[in-house]
Amino acid sequence: MSQQQHDHAAPTAPRADRPDLRADCANCFGLCCVALPFARSADFAANKAAGQPCRNLRTDFRCGIHAELRQEGFAGCTVFDCFGAGQQVSQVVFGGTSWRERPETSERMFQVFPVVRHLHELLWYVAEALDLPQARPVEPALRRARTKVEGLAQGTPEQILAVDVTALRGEVNEVLLKASELARAKVPGKKRNHRGADLMGARLAGADLRGASLRGALLVAADLSRADLRWADLIGADLRDADLRGADLTGAIFLTQAQLNAAKGDAATRLPTTLARPAHW
Known part of the structure; x- marks a missing residue:
C-alpha cells in the first residue's frame, strides 16, 4: 500500500508512538500491492494473484487511484495495515534494493513480507500490553517476547521463512492473555x-x-x-x-x-x- 493509500485510510494522525510498527509507505516497495493476492469481491474490483503487481501500482510504487479507492471498488486496500512490515522488509531485510532493481529477489521478498507482517502484528500487541499499567506482573515475560519476535523480524530471508508463525503466535498469546486478564480485572x-x-x-x-x-x-x-x-x-x-x-x-x-x-x-x-x-x- 502506498503512502497515499495509507493517508486515505487514516488521515488523522494518532499519537506519535510505535513508529516502527506503523506503515511508512514512502520507504516500502509497494509490497502489499504485489505480494498479496486478492479475489474479485465487494472489497476488490478485480482478481490478482500473489506476486502480481496490482493494476493500479505505478512505477514509483505509488497507487494511481489512492484518492478514489473505495469509489473504484478497492475498499479492501483502505483497511489493510502492514504494521510497518513493508519498510522493514524493503529497507532492512533486503537492504533498500527493490524487486524492480533486482527481479531475482522478487519471489523471496514477496514470500518474506507476509511473515514479517505477522511478526510486526505480534509486536504491536506486545507493545500495547507493555503500556498497560495493570500488566506489570507479566512485564518481564512481555519484554522477552518482544526481544524474541524483534530478533526474528530482523533475520535473513531464509531465517524469516523458517519461522513457525502459528507456534509463535500461540506462545506469545499466552502472555498477551495474561496481560488482558490483569487489565480487564479493573472493570467491576x-x-x-x-x-x-x-x-x-x-x-x-x-x-x-x-x-x-x-x-x-x-x-x-x-x-x-x-x-x-x-x-x-x-x-x-x-x-x-x-x-x-x-x-x-x-x-x-x-x-x-x-x-x-x-x-x-x-x-x-x-x-x-x-x-x-x-x-x-
Whole structure:
C-alpha cells in the first residue's frame, strides 16, 4: 500500500508512538500491492494473484487511484495495515534494493513480507500490553517476547521463512492473555465472555461490554452502536461492517487500525488515543 493509500485510510494522525510498527509507505516497495493476492469481491474490483503487481501500482510504487479507492471498488486496500512490515522488509531485510532493481529477489521478498507482517502484528500487541499499567506482573515475560519476535523480524530471508508463525503466535498469546486478564480485572462486576463467538449481525446496540472478552469473535455487521466497549479485549475480532456509531472504545485492548477501518463509525465514536478516526466514517 502506498503512502497515499495509507493517508486515505487514516488521515488523522494518532499519537506519535510505535513508529516502527506503523506503515511508512514512502520507504516500502509497494509490497502489499504485489505480494498479496486478492479475489474479485465487494472489497476488490478485480482478481490478482500473489506476486502480481496490482493494476493500479505505478512505477514509483505509488497507487494511481489512492484518492478514489473505495469509489473504484478497492475498499479492501483502505483497511489493510502492514504494521510497518513493508519498510522493514524493503529497507532492512533486503537492504533498500527493490524487486524492480533486482527481479531475482522478487519471489523471496514477496514470500518474506507476509511473515514479517505477522511478526510486526505480534509486536504491536506486545507493545500495547507493555503500556498497560495493570500488566506489570507479566512485564518481564512481555519484554522477552518482544526481544524474541524483534530478533526474528530482523533475520535473513531464509531465517524469516523458517519461522513457525502459528507456534509463535500461540506462545506469545499466552502472555498477551495474561496481560488482558490483569487489565480487564479493573472493570467491576461480571464480564461477558464472547471469545470466538459467532455474533454476526448481532443486535448489541447500547450493550454493556466493559471488560468483555471478544477475542476472535465474529462481529461482521453487528450493531454495536452506542455500546460500551471500554477495556474490552478485541484481539482478532472481525469488525467488518460492524456499526460502531456512538460506541465507546476508550481503552479497548488490542484493537487495531485495520479493525476500525473495516467498521462503520461516526464523530461520536470514542477511540483509543493510539488509533485514528477512519476517513470514511
